[in-house]
Amino acid sequence: MRIELATAAGAAGRPNEDWAATVLPASGQGGGLVVLDGVTPPRGDDGCAHGVAWFTARLGGSLVELSGSRRDLPLREILAESIRRTADAHRSSCDLSHVRTPQATVVLARWDESEVEHLVLSDSVLLFESPDGAVRALLDDRLDRLPPGSLASEASADAVRNKEGGFFTAAADPAVADRAVTGRTPRAEVRAVAAMTDGASRWTEVFGEGDWADCLGVLHKEGPQGLIDRVRTLEGADTDRTYLRRGKRHDDATAVYAQL
Numbered sequence: 580m581r582i583e584l585a586t587a588a589g590a591a592g593r594p595n596e597d598w599a600a601t602v603l604p605a606s607g608q609g610g611g612l613v614v615l616d617g618v619t620p621p622r623g624d625d626g627c628a629h630g631v632a633w634f635t636a637r638l639g640g641s642l643v644e645l646s647g648s649r650r651d652l653p654l655r656e657i658l659a660e661s662i663r664r665t666a667d668a669h670r671s672s673c674d675l676s677h678v679r680t681p682q683a684t685v686v687l688a689r690w691d692e693s694e695v696e697h698l699v700l701s702d703s704v705l706l707f708e709s710p711d712g713a714v715r716a717l718l719d720d721r722l723d724r725l726p727p728g729s730l731a732s733e734a735s736a737d738a739v740r741n742k743e744g745g746f747f748t749a750a751a752d753p754a755v756a757d758r759a760v761t762g763r764t765p766r767a768e769v770r771a772v773a774a775m776t777d778g779a780s781r782w783t784e785v786f787g788e789g790d791w792a793d794c795l796g797v798l799h800k801e802g803p804q805g806l807i808d809r810v811r812t813l814e815g816a817d818t819d820r821t822y823l824r825r826g827k828r829h830d831d832a833t834a835v836y837a838q839l
Contacts, residue, residue, distance in 0.1 A: 580610065585803035586833040587811070589778060597776050597833040598635035602647040602689070609691035612835045613642045616684040616703050616776035618748055621733045626677030629669055634681030637665045638749060646689050654687050654698040658749065659756035666751040675751035678737045682750035685759070686774040690839060695769045700759040701748045704780045706795050707764060708771040714792040719760045721746040771838045773798050778832030779807055785822050786813045795836075803834035 582603075588595035596617030603610050615638060617631035627634070641661035645652060652660075666675055674680065684701035697717055699705050705717040722730075725746065730736045739745030747758040773795055777784065783794045788809070797806050810832055817823050 581838040582610070582612075582836070583798075583802045584833075584835045585807055587778075587807050587831070589827055589829040589831045594630070594632040595831050596631045596635055596683075597778070597831040598639040598683075599774075599833050599835055600639060600643045601835065601837070602643055604647055604650075609689070610837065610839075611646045611687070611689035612772065612774055612837060613639055613646065614686040614703055614774040614776060614833060614835055615639050615642075615749075616701075616778070616831070616833070618682045618684070620679040620681075624677070625679040625681065626674030627669065627681050628673055629681065631681045631683075634665065635683050637668055638662065638683060641665060642685075642687060646687065650689075650691070653761075654689065654696050655756045655759060655761055658685060658687065658698060658700070658759060659753035662749055662751065662753045662756065666753075670751075678740055680750050682741075682748040684776070685749050688772050688774065688837075690766060690769070690772070692766060694766050695764045695772065695839075696761070697764070698759045698761045700755070701746060702777050704773075704775045704777070704784075704791075706773040706775075706791055707769050708773075708795055709768055710770045712792070714790075714795050716791045717760065717762070719747075766839075769839060771795065771799070771836070773834065773836045775806075775834045776830075776832060778830030779803070779810060779834040781830070781832075782806060782810050782813070786810075786817075788813070798834065798836040799838070803836055806834050807832045 598615040617635040684703040687698040
């Protein structure tokens, strides 16, 4: 088994709000990965004294623990319990009802000798490669299905955040785990797994340098750091904002590649 991970902050002097880890059970069989992309709030009050980086570390730590130690729990239950634990850790000091309370996108994958489980919530990316080289993207596409203009401003985004008909992230409500995209695939049908935050998946989704199979090919040949380096080069060359019309020029970028 080959597992590689790389991450890069979007800006110097700011914490990297992505979070990632891999799981290798002591039994020597199977494994897993966790990738979170913390949602950076606009300047102003978000009701929390801790910040997004604190939130993703707490949520990610719980996801890793339960993914590795509770093989009996489905990934939806693991996400729900991890959200509950994280909320309890700052419920007494912070306003968890605030629409911008710290939150994150989530990708989970866990495999053993018989199957590969997956969970995706919001716009981070999970890829499965089959033994014949075909690549399947496992995505939560709710953001892409929003009515035009839904994300034009912070106020309009807040109106559809974690609401029916909008999009969902892991914040303070464990019930959001039921909104995640989940599934199980026979282990024999998966040769490699990759997960990326949207700062890394820009290579395909924003700059159009290749499809998901091409993206996985970069990860296989150059590793996650190679993909992130390519994204940074493209961002630097986009001086007239042809591709990055809105949002950050450099976002936190994280990628994990596991060859099973």
